[in-house]
Amino acid sequence: MPATFFPEDRPVRRARVIGIGRIAIVAVMVALAGPPVLAGAADEERPATSLCPAPSGPLRDERFVPIGGIEQWVAVKGGSCANPVILFLHGGPGNTLSPYADSIYGAWEKDFTLVQWDQRGAGRTYGRNAPPADPTLTVERMAEDGIALAGYLARRLGKKRIILMGGSWGSILGIHMSRSRPDLFHAYVGVAQIVGYRDNQSASYSKTMAMARAAGDRPTIAALEALGPPPWVNPRNSGVLRRATRAYEARTAIPAPKSWWVRAPAYDTPQMRAEYLEGEDHSYLQFVGLKGDGMFSRVDLPGLGAAFEIPVFIIQGSEDLVATPEVARRYFDSIAAPQKEFVLVPHAGHDPNVPLVEAQYRIMSERVRPLATRAER
Numbered sequence: 001m002p003a004t005f006f007p008e009d010r011p012v013r014r015a016r017v018i019g020i021g022r023i024a025i026v027a028v029m030v031a032l033a034g035p036p037v038l039a040g041a042a043d044e045e046r047p048a049t050s051l052c053p054a055p056s057g058p059l060r061d062e063r064f065v066p067i068g069g070i071e072q073w074v075a076v077k078g079g080s081c082a083n084p085v086i087l088f089l090h091g092g093p094g095n096t097l098s099p100y101a102d103s104i105y106g107a108w109e110k111d112f113t114l115v116q117w118d119q120r121g122a123g124r125t126y127g128r129n130a131p132p133a134d135p136t137l138t139v140e141r142m143a144e145d146g147i148a149l150a151g152y153l154a155r156r157l158g159k160k161r162i163i164l165m166g167g168s169w170g171s172i173l174g175i176h177m178s179r180s181r182p183d184l185f186h187a188y189v190g191v192a193q194i195v196g197y198r199d200n201q202s203a204s205y206s207k208t209m210a211m212a213r214a215a216g217d218r219p220t221i222a223a224l225e226a227l228g229p230p231p232w233v234n235p236r237n238s239g240v241l242r243r244a245t246r247a248y249e250a251r252t253a254i255p256a257p258k259s260w261w262v263r264a265p266a267y268d269t270p271q272m273r274a275e276y277l278e279g280e281d282h283s284y285l286q287f288v289g290l291k292g293d294g295m296f297s298r299v300d301l302p303g304l305g306a307a308f309e310i311p312v313f314i315i316q317g318s319e320d321l322v323a324t325p326e327v328a329r330r331y332f333d334s335i336a337a338p339q340k341e342f343v344l345v346p347h348a349g350h351d352p353n354v355p356l357v358e359a360q361y362r363i364m365s366e367r368v369r370p371l372a373t374r375a376e377r
Contacts, residue, residue: 051156052081059113062266064124065152068145070134073098073124076153078113084186084372085113085153085162086364089146089170089177091192093137093295094283096123096276099267103260104357111365112163115153119173120145121283127275130282137286139295143176150177150184160376163368165360167191168323168350169287175301182309186372187339189313189363192323192350195331196300201230203324205241211248211321220244233292235285245321249349253319256353302331311339311371313363317348317356341367 051061058079064071075098078085086108090097097104098116105114118125121137153162164185166174171190178188194200205224212220224244227237263273288294314332316325325344332342343363348356 049156050158051076052158054081055158056080056082064128065149067148067152068120068141070120070125070129072120072145072149073118073128074149075101075116076113076157077102077109077116079110081113081157083111083113084369084376085115085157085159087115087117087146087150087153087162087164089117089164089166089173090119090122091168091170092122092280092283093119093142093169093287094122094126094276094280095169096279098123099263099272099276100260102264103262104352108361108364111369113157115149115162117146117149121286122279123276124272126279126282127271130275130278137283137295139172139176139299143173143180146173146177147181147184150181154184161186161372163187163189163364163372165189165191165364167352168194171323172299172301175304178308178310178312179304185310186375187311187313187368188308189315189360189368190328191315191352191356191360192320193314193316193328193331194299194301194323195327196302197296197298198231198300199327200323201238201241203327204245204322205230207324208241208244208248208321212244220247231292231297235288235290235292235294238288242322245350249317249319249321249351252347253317253349253351254347254353254355256351260352302334306335308335308337308340310337311368312337313341313343313367315343315345315356315359315363317350317353318344318346319349322350339367339371 052059059081060077062075065074088097088101096116096118098118101114101116108114120129120134120142150162150164154160161184164174164178164187166172166188168191171193174188174190178185206229209221209224212224223240227240230237232238286294287296289297312335314328316323316328318325329342332340341363343359345355345359347353348359
C-alpha cells in the first residue's frame with residue numbers, strides 16, 4: 001500500500017531500514033537549526049481575495065500558502081463555492097493525503113469544498129522547506145499552523161466557519177485546534193481518534209498480544225515479548241507493533257480498493273515521490289523520538305479538558321488495533337459538547353476502507369452539513 005490517511009503506516013515500515021547514521025544526521029540538523037518560527041498566516045493582515053471564481057461556481061486552487069513563517073501546500077477543490085468547507089488533517093504525521101484524495105474523496109466534491117493540506121514536515125511542504133530550513137515539529141506548532149490555515153480558508157472562501165476532520169495523527173491536531181479556536185469551526189469529526197500515548201500504546205500492545213496468543217502465533221508473540229510493554233525508548237519498536245496490528249486487522253477488515261493508492265498524475269513525479277518519502281522519515285523520527293521522547297510521548301488529550309464548544313463526532317473502525325475503539329469510546333464518554341455522536345464501523349481497521357469512508361460521508365451529510373448550512377445563512 002503506497003500510503004494511508006493515518007499514522008504509523010509507511011513511516012513506521014520504512015523506519016526499520018533507517019540507519020543510525022541517518023538518524024544522527026537528522027538529529028544534528030534539528031539541533032543546529034535554531035528556534036522555531038512562530039506560527040501564523042502571512043496574509044492575515046492583507047485584504048481577503050476570494051479563491052472562488054463565482055459565488056456558486058466550481059473551484060480548484062492549488063498553491064503554496066505562507067503559514068507559520070514557511071510556505072505550505074494547500075489544495076482546495078469543490079463543485080460549488082456555496083458548499084460547506086472541510087479541512088482534512090492527514091495522518092502520519094508524514095502521510096499526506098493530497099496525492100490520493102481525488103480517488104478516495106473526489107465524489108464528495110458535489111456537496112463539499114475539500115481542502116487537503118500537506119502539513120509542516122510532510123509532502124510538498126517538506127520539499128519546499130526541508131531541514132535545516134524547517135527541522136522541528138511539535139503538536140502545538142502544527143496545531144497553530146492549522147488554525148492559521150482555517151482562518152485563511154474562511155476569509156478566502158467567504159465562510160463564517162469551516163468543518164474540521166482529522167484522522168489518527170490528524171485527530172490529535174483536530175482536538176487541539178477545535179478546543180483552541182472553536183469560533184473557526186462548525187464541528188469536529190475525528191476518525192481513528194488518538195487519545196494519548198500511554199493509553200493508546202498500552203491498549204494496542206495488549207490487545208494485539210492477546211490476539212496473537214489466541215491464534216497461537218508464535219513469531220508475533222516472540223516479537224512482541226522481545227519489545228516488552230510500552231513505553232519504549234527504541235524508535236523502531238512502534239514499527240514492530242504496527243506490522244503486527246496491520247496483520248491482524250487484515251484478517252477481519254475489508255481491504256481498501258487498490259485504485260485508492262494510485263497517485264494523481266500531478267503528484268506522480270520523481271521529485272514529489274522523493275519529497276513524500278523523505279518527509280515520512282523526517283516526521284516519523286520526530287513523532288517517536290530518538291529515545292521514545294518524540295511528539296507522541298507528550299500527547300494526552302484528556303489533559304486538555306473535557307468541555308467542547310462545538311459538536312464532536314468520533315468515527316472508529318471496530319477492528320482498529322492502533323487507535324482501539326475502547327480507548328476512543330472512554331474519551332468520547334468523558335467529553336461534553338453541544339452535540340456528540342460515536343460511530344463504530346464494522347469491518348474497518350485503522351487504515352481507510354470503503355465502510356469507513358462511507359461512514360464519514362454519512363456523518364458529514366446527515367449531521368454536519370445541516371449545522372454548517374444553518375450557521376452560514
